[in-house]
Amino acid sequence: MTIEKAGLPIVHITALPTISAMAGIHRVLRGSSVTNVLGDTALAPDYEKRLQRKYVLRALEILQMEVTGKQIFTPEGTC
Amino acid sequence: MDRKRLRVVHYLNQFFGKEGGEDKAHIPFLIKAGPIGAGMVLQKILGERGDVVATLICGDNYLAQGGEKASREGIELILPCKPDILIAGPAFEAGRYGVACGGICKAAHEKLGIPAVTGMYEENPGVELYRKEVYICKTERSTVKMAESLKLMANLALKLTSKEKEGKLLSGEKIGRPEEDHYFPRGLIKNEIVDKTAAERSVEMLLAKLQERPFQTEAKRPELQPFYPSPPIGRDLSDCEIALISDGGLVPKGNPDRLRSRGNLIWAKYRIETFWPREFPAAALEVSHTGYFPVHVLEDPNRLVPVDILRDLEKEGIIGRLHPFFYSTSGCTTSQARCQEMGEEIAKELWEKKVDGVILTST
Numbered sequence: 001m002t003i004e005k006a007g008l009p010i011v012h013i014t015a016l017p018t019i020s021a022m023a024g025i026h027r028v029l030r031g032s033s034v035t036n037v038l039g040d041t042a043l044a045p046d047y048e049k050r051l052q053r054k055y056v057l058r059a060l061e062i063l064q065m066e067v068t069g070k071q072i073f074t075p076e077g078t079c
Numbered sequence: 080m081d082r083k084r085l086r087v088v089h090y091l092n093q094f095f096g097k098e099g100g101e102d103k104a105h106i107p108f109l110i111k112a113g114p115i116g117a118g119m120v121l122q123k124i125l126g127e128r129g130d131v132v133a134t135l136i137c138g139d140n141y142l143a144q145g146g147e148k149a150s151r152e153g154i155e156l157i158l159p160c161k162p163d164i165l166i167a168g169p170a171f172e173a174g175r176y177g178v179a180c181g182g183i184c185k186a187a188h189e190k191l192g193i194p195a196v197t198g199m200y201e202e203n204p205g206v207e208l209y210r211k212e213v214y215i216c217k218t219e220r221s222t223v224k225m226a227e228s229l230k231l232m233a234n235l236a237l238k239l240t241s242k243e244k245e246g247k248l249l250s251g252e253k254i255g256r257p258e259e260d261h262y263f264p265r266g267l268i269k270n271e272i273v274d275k276t277a278a279e280r281s282v283e284m285l286l287a288k289l290q291e292r293p294f295q296t297e298a299k300r301p302e303l304q305p306f307y308p309s310p311p312i313g314r315d316l317s318d319c320e321i322a323l324i325s326d327g328g329l330v331p332k333g334n335p336d337r338l339r340s341r342g343n344l345i346w347a348k349y350r351i352e353t354f355w356p357r358e359f360p361a362a363a364l365e366v367s368h369t370g371y372f373p374v375h376v377l378e379d380p381n382r383l384v385p386v387d388i389l390r391d392l393e394k395e396g397i398i399g400r401l402h403p404f405f406y407s408t409s410g411c412t413t414s415q416a417r418c419q420e421m422g423e424e425i426a427k428e429l430w431e432k433k434v435d436g437v438i439l440t441s442t
Binding site: 001002003004005006007008009010011012013014015016018019020022023024026027031033034035036037038039041048049052053055056057059060063064065066067068069 | 104105140143144174175178204207208305306308309310311312316321324327371372373374375376379381382383385388389391392397398419420422423425426427429430434435436437438439440441442
């Protein structure tokens with residue numbers, strides 16, 4: 001929160017986005033799960049790597065978006 | 080007034096329900112007859128007034144992440160028990176447990192119309208998320224206060240006059256103000272008849288404030304003040320420096336800076352080239368955080384902190400560069416005030432180093 005207040009573009013990736021939004025963060029990306037926020041152990045290793053990359057690219061995309069209010073994003077769209 | 084023996088269902092997470100620790104945080108709902116663990120203390124407190132007929136147990140991750148759908152599953156399971164009251168937790172300062180308790184209590188009230196009470200420490204994120212819809216008793220931080228907390232919760236539950244669909248009164252007593260019954264204010268406004276008019280009370284409060292005497296506000300302002308969103312990255316991404324931060328407690332093996340796994344108060348920055356070797360990074364790292372099961376992150380740290388992904392993107396020219404330092408802290412039950420301070424300290428560094436964007440990852 002304080003990093004965002006300082007004016008730095010920041011996106012928070014977490015599996016519990018409501019907590020982050022409640023704290024006031026405007027760019028929140030819903031992560032995969034608590035113990036594996038960017039991946040999925042059910043996937044084969046190469047495919048998990050693809051998922052991790054998808055999350056990071058989505059996060060970078062979100063960092064370039066103008067937001068007017070709190071927004072919880074998913075890898076494909078918004079919540 | 081004739082009091083019938085109340086049928087109470089007690090909700091516990093996997094740990095207090097004696098199913099396991101973080102390794103069982105993913106388990107779905109299960110239900111057991113009678114009280115379990117702390118439920119037996121609850122039974123003693125209830126005495127003649129009620130029976131803990133069943134204990135509903137669920138993994139913290141399953142319920143906290145599962146949202147309303149998961150809460151409804153739990154409620155389906157307890158329907159056959161015909162509960163009059165749901166008691167959840169108490170969760171004390173455990174964040175996911177608090178969110179889970181809030182969720183199940185809200186669902187119990189909405190779907191069954193029964194009073195549902197839980198207990199949390201004031202900084203538990205469950206408090207702000209649920210206090211308007213759920214009665215949450217104020218507890219201390221520590222689970223050492225289990226019996227006292229259960230007593231507060233049981234007393235409040237017994238006092239709640241019924242909004243049950245059957246319209247039965249549970250007890251003759253009326254719910255009191257938050258301070259009297261030790262729960263977080265719900266933002267409800269109840270009319271009360273008092274001797275002084277609003278004008279008289281306001282002037283008295285203003286005089287007290289001007290004369291620096293203590294006074295009791297009638298309407299408390301919320302603590303978290305909203306702020307404007309930060310601007311987006313305004314330049315081409317291929318020109319930008321991106322920094323990584325995490326509060327998942329990822330540290331070099333040996334934890335040289337002694338980040339605490341619980342109630343941690345410090346952050347550390349690590350030069351990624353040395354902290355995260357290109358080959359087998361997992362061997363050089365460990366996790367200092369008791370709030371989640373770190374086994375997946377220890378197998379592949381990119382699951383928490385995507386260093387290798389960003390290194391690839393830098394090589395491909397998609398980003399300008401990965402900021403050479405990784406900022407690490409451990410966010411298990413750290414106080415809100417200290418988190419804000421740490422954020423300010425890190426923000427100052429990032430600002431001075433002219434970082435263009437930040438990705439913060441949490442568990």
